[in-house]
Amino acid sequence: MRLTNAPEPAKTSIDAAARIAPKRDPETLAIKRRARVDQQTESPASARPSHWRPDIEGLRALAVGAVIAAHIGFPYMAGGFVGVDVFFVISGFLITSLLLREIDKTGTVSIAGFYARRAVRLLPAAATVLLATLWAAWLWLPRTRLGEIAADAAAAALNIINLRLAQEGTDYLNAEVPPSPLQHFWSLAVEEQFYIVWPLVLLAIAFLGTKFGRPGKFTAARHRNRGPGRTLAITAFLVIAGGVSFWMSAAWTAGDPVWSYFGIHTRAWELAVGALIAVAAGGIRAHAPKWAAALASWAGLALITASVFILDEHTVFPGTAALLPVAGCALVIAAGCAPHRFGAQSLLGIRPAQFVGKISYGLYLWHWPLIMIGPAVMGLEEVRLRHYLLLMAVAFLLTIATFYLVENPIRTKRPLVQVPSRALAMGGGLITAMLAVSLLMVQQPMPAEENGEAAEITGDDSTVWEMIGESSDVESVPANITPSLDDAGTDEPALYADGCVSGREGTDLAENCVFGDPEGSKTIVLFGDSHAAQWFPAFNQLAEASGWQLLPFAKANCSVSVAIEHDNQLGRRYTECEEWKEKAFAEIERIEPDVVVTSAYDNKEILADDPDAAWADGWAESLDRLDDAADEVYYLADSANPPGDTPACLAEHTDNVTACVVDVEQATTRPERRALAIETIEAETDATVVDPIPWMCDMENDTCPVVVGNLLVYRDANHLSPRFVAELTPQVAAAIPLEAQHADAR
Template sequence: MRLTNAPQLKRPPQDEPPEALARPSHWRPDIEGLRAVAVGAVIAAHIGFFYSEGGFIGVDVFFVISGFLITSLLLREIDRTGRVSLAGFYARRAVRLLPAAVLVLLATLAASWIWLPPTRMRELAADAASAALNVVNIRLAMTGTEYLNAEDPPSPLQHFWSLAVEEQYYLAWPLLLLAIALVAKRIWGGRFARRGHFHRRRMTAIAAVLVFIALASFALSVTQSAVDPIWAYFGIHTRAWELAAGALVAVAASRLRRVPRWAAALASWTGLGLIVASVFVLDERTVFPGYAAALPVAGTAMVIAAGCAPDRFGATLLLRQAPFQYIGKISYGLYLWHWPLVMIGPAILGIEEPRLRDYLLLMAAAFVLAVASFHLVENPIRTRKPLVLVPSRALAMGGALLTTALTVSLMLVMAPMPTETNEEAAEVTGNDTTVWELLDESSDVDMVPANLTPALDEAFDDQPTLYDDGCVLERDVTEVDEDDCWYGDPQGDKTLVLMGDSHAAQWFPALNQLAEASGWKLLALTKANCSLPDVEELDWKLERRYTECEDWKENAFDLLADLEPDAVVASAYDHKEVMADDPEQAWEDGWVTSVERLDEVADRVYYMADSTDLIDDVPDCLAQNPEDASVCVGDMEKAIVLPKEERQSLMDAVADAGAEVVDPIPWLCDIDQGTCPVVIGNILVYRDSNHLSARFVAELAPQIAVAIPLEAAEADTE
C-alpha cells in the first residue's frame, strides 16, 4: 500500500522523478489528509474502536490514492518524454517502499521468535518471504480457503497483502501505458501531427483501457465476493478497479480543473462523507468488496477529483490541518507497524485478553515507531541523491534488501523448532501399551516428551488422508463424490459410510482400520463446515447462509438411498451458528430429522457425539510450556461444547430417532478428575484446538471397535 509522502519541505508528489522536486504544485494537502483518514480507519477497525467495524475500507481509500498519484506521475513522464522509464519507475518505488517494509518484516520476525509460540515460526517466516516477493495476498487467499485454518490466529504480516496487490498492479500498468504511448505515436503521431490533437487521442486510448479494466474487475468483484469471499478480498482481479478508478481521475485531471469551485467544494465534502459513512455503515458481515466497496471508492475519487479545482471551503479546509498532515506523512510506517503490534503486542505485555485501553497503548507505540522509521529510515534514504539520481543504484539497494529479507525468512522456514526437554515418554505401541490404559494418569504430565508424535511443528499436518485425497469437500462443492472416496476393503460385501463435517472426518483413521480388518467397504462423505443436521446455518467464512451445504446434503441422501449402506457413522461439530429463533432446539430437531432419514436407507445408524474443544491451540500451548504440559490440559466441563443437559437431551433424542449413540468423551477425558489430557504417553491428542490428531484417533481403534462392531452389523444383516 502506498501511504508515504515526500518531505514536507519539498512536497513532491508520490514517486515524483528527481527533476520534479522543485515543482511543489503537484503536492496535494487533501490527499495527505486522506491518508490520515485512511490509516486511522484501518487502525480503529483493528483495535475494535467504537462502532468502526467498517474501518477496513481505509485500504480501498489507499488504492484509489495510489492509482491517482502513480498514474499522474506516469502521464507527466509520457507527456515530457513520450515514453515510460521502467527502470526509473521501479527504482523510485524501491527507494520509497522497501527500506521501511523490510525493517518491519525483520522486526516482526524477531518479535515473533521471542514472544510467539515456536510452532508458528515456520508459517510466519513463509509469510515474510511471500511478503518480500509481493505475493502474500495469494498465499493468504490459498491458506484462508483451507477449512482447518479457521482456528488459526491471523498472521502478524497479513497487512502486507495490500502492498502486494498494488505492486502486482504496477508490474503491468507501466508496461501497458508504455505500449499505449508507443502505439498511439505510431498511429496518430508523426511530423505533421498537431500536438493537442495527438495528446487527446492518446489520453482517450488510455481512458478506454482503464474503463475496460475497471468494469471487468468490478464485475468480478461483484460476482465473486459472495461465492469466494477470501479470494475476492485478497485478489488483484477484484481490486484492480479501485486503482483504475484513481487512475481515471488522473486522466481527467485537466478537465476537472474547469469544474466550478462551488461544485468542487460540495463534491469534496460529499466524498469525505461517503468515506466516513463507510466506516460506520459497513461491518464484517458485509459482502466485500462487491458493490459495497463502491461507497468508499466513489467517496475517495470525489475528494481527489474535487481537489483538481480546489476551493477554500472544500474538504481541504479540514484535511490540511496539521494533525492530518503529519499523520498522513508518516502513514506508511504507521500502517506497517500497527498490525504486528496488534497481533504480538498482547504477548509482549503478558495480556491474554487485551482490552481497548491496551490496544490504545500499543497504537501509541506504533506511532512512535512510525515517527522514528520515517525520520531515520524512510526520509533519509529516499532523499539520498546517489539513489535518487541513479536508478541502477536504487535497484541494487532494493535487491539487497529483498535478498536479506528472503534469506532470513528461508533460514527460519528450514530451522528446526527449538525444544527444551530431552525426556522421552513410554511409546504407545497399540499392543503392550494403549492410550486407554494411560488416560487416567496423563493429566499430570509435566514434560513434553522429546519423542512426541506427531511433533509439535508437524501437528497441523497430522490429518486424515481424506484431505490429501480431496474427500473433505470445499465449501463451493455441492455434488457428491461417489467414485473416488472409497476406502476399507475394496472387495468387501458390506458398506460403511462416514458422513459429516471435519469432526466426522477426524474419526476416519480408526474407522478405516476397522473396515479393512472386517472386510467392509468404507465411503467417506464429508464436507468442510457442513453439519449433517437438517438446519439452516451461517457459515463463518461465507458470512451468509450455507446453502451449498444444504444442497450437498440432499445429494448425499439421494446417493445413500441408491446405495442402501449397511451402516452409517454420522457426526458434527456442535459449535455452529444456527439460523433459527431457538438455535438449540433447532439443532436437536435437525439431528432427529437427519437420523430418521438415515435410518430409512441404512441398516444401522451410529451417532458419534461431538468431541472436545479446548479453545486454545494445543501445539502452541505445549510449545510455550514444554516443561509443564499440565498447563495445557483442558477442563472437561468447558471443553464439551454443549451444556451437560442440552448434550444429554440431544443424545436421547437421536437415540429415540433410531441411532445408536457413541459418546467419545470417556476416551478423551479423565471423568473422575474432570480433565482432558493433551499428551497421552508419547501421543499428541490434538492437532489444533478441537481436532484430534490422526495418530491419536488411530490408537482408539480398539475402543471404537467395541462401540461400532462391524462384525456384529454384518451378522445382523445375513
C-alpha cells in the same frame, strides 16, 4: 500503501547543463530527460510542487485511522477496513499522474526508473517492519507458528502474500489459526501486482503514439495539445480492465469471498478508478465549476465516513459494497483537481491530518504486528480496547522513528534516486535479506527436541486406553512426540489428500472415495464435517478388518443437522452446505448402507431465535431421515476440545505440559447445546448415541490430557491427531461393532 505526492525541486545542474550544452544526439537527450524526471520525483519534501495535494494527505490519514479503528474493535467502526480501498484509489491516481507527467517530459516511461522509485519509497520501511516482526514473533509467539510466519515473510518480500493468504484462507482446517502478524502486507502486494502491468501498458501506448500518432502532451497546462489517440487508448484500457475487474468482484465475491478479498482480479478496478481520474484531471481542472467540486468533495467524504459505520464483518466484500468507499474517494480526489476554499480540503488539510497522512504508510505497517504480537509481549490473555489503544500509541512512536530515521532519509538520498541501478540493487539486497532471515527462522529447533523420549504406544504392549489415567501429570513434551509440534498443523487424515473432503465452496459430492475393503459386501457411511472426518483412521481400520466398504461423506464446516448455518469465513448463510447435504442424503438413500455414523463440531453459528433448540431439532430430523435409509444409525457426539491451540500451547510449555491440560467441562464445546442434542436424539429418534469423551479424557480425575505416551492428542485447536484416533480403534469397535465379512461369505 503510501505514495508521496512527488515534490518538484529547484532547478538543478542538469537543467542548467541542458540549457547551455551543444546539441546532442536523441539518445543522450532522452537519458537526461529521464534523469530530470527521476530527480523531480525524489526531491526533498520541503520543496512541494504545484501538484501536491493536501486533500490526498488528509485522505491517507482518514484511511489509516479507519483501518486501525476496525482492527482494534473500536465501537461502531467495524467497516474501517474500507480504508484499504481508499488507499487503492489514491495509489491509482498518484502513480498514474506521475507516469503521465513522465511521458509529458520524456515521451516515454523509464521502467527501471519507475521500479527504482518504488523500491526507494517502499522497501526500507517495509523491510524494517518485516524484520522486526520476525524477531518479535521468534521471541514471543509459539514456536509452532514460526514456520508459517516465516513463509508469510518470504511471500511479503516477494509481493505475493495476498495469493498465499487466499490459498491458506480456503483451508478449513486453518480457520481457527490466529491471523498472521504480516497479513496486512496483502494490500501492498495487490498494488505491486497492478504496477507490474500498468507502466508497461503506458510505455506501449506512449511508444505507439510516438511512432504512429501526433506528438501530444498529457499535462493539464497543455491539455489542448494532448494526443487524442493516446488519451483514448489509456482511457479505453482502464475502462475495459476496470470494468472486467468490477464484474468479477460483483459476481464472484459471494461465492468465493477469500480469493475475492485478497485477489488482484477483484481489486484492480479500484486502482483503475484512481487512474481514470488522473487521466481526466486536466479536463476537470479546466471545466468543473468550483462550487460543484466543493459539494462533490463533501459528498465523497460523507460516503467514505458512512461506509466505515454501515459496513461490517458480515458484509459481502468487496463486491458491490466496495462502490461506497471507492466512489467517495473518487469524488474527493476529482473535486480536488478544481479545489475550492469551502471544499472538504479545509478539513482534510488541517495540520494533524497532514502529519498523520505523511506517516500513514509506516503507521499502516506497524499497527498490525503490534495488535497480533503486543498482547503476548504484555502477557495478556484477555485484551481490551484500552490495551489496544496503548499498543497503537507504541505503533505511532515506532512510525515516527521509522519515518525520520529510515523512510525519509533513504527516499531523498540523491545517489539512490538519481541512479536507478543503485536503487534497484538496494531493493534486491533488502529482499534478499528478508528471504534469508525467513529461512533462518524456519531452521530454529523446537525446544522439545532437547527433552527425553517417551515410550511409544504400539497398540500391543501399550495402548492409549491404558495410559489415559496417567497422562494428565506428564511434565515434559517428549522429543519423539508424534506428530511433531512443527508438523501437527499439516497432519491430516488420508481422505484429505485423496480429495474426499469437500471444500466450503463446493456443492458436489466427492467421487471415487471408497475405503476399507472396496470389495466388501456391507457398507458403512461416515457422514459430517471435519469432526466426522477426524475419525476416519479408526473407521478405516475397522472396515478393513471387518471386510466392509467405508464411504465418507464429508464437507468443511457442514454438519448433518438440517439447522440453518451461518459460515463465518463466507460471511453469510451457508447455502453450499444445504445443497451439498441434500445431495448426500439422496446418495445415502440410494445406496441404502448397513450403518451410518454421523458427527459434527458443536460450535456452529445457527441462524435461529433459539440456536441450541434448532440445532438439536435439526439433528433429530436428519437422523430420522437416515434411519429410513440405513439399518443402523449412530450419532457420535463431538469430541473433547481444549480451548486454544494445543501444539502452540505445548511449544510454549515444553517442560510444563500440565499448563495445557484442562478439566472435562472446559474441554466440552457448548456443553448445553451438546447435552440438549443428545437428550433430543435419544428421546425422538432410533439412533444410537455414542459419547467419545471418555476415550480421550480421564473421567476419574476429570482431566483431558494432551500428550499420551509419545502421541499428541490434538493436531490443532479442535481436531484429534490421526495417529491418536487410529489408536482408539478398539474403543470405536466396541461402541460401533461391525459384523466380520469373511471371503467365503462374499
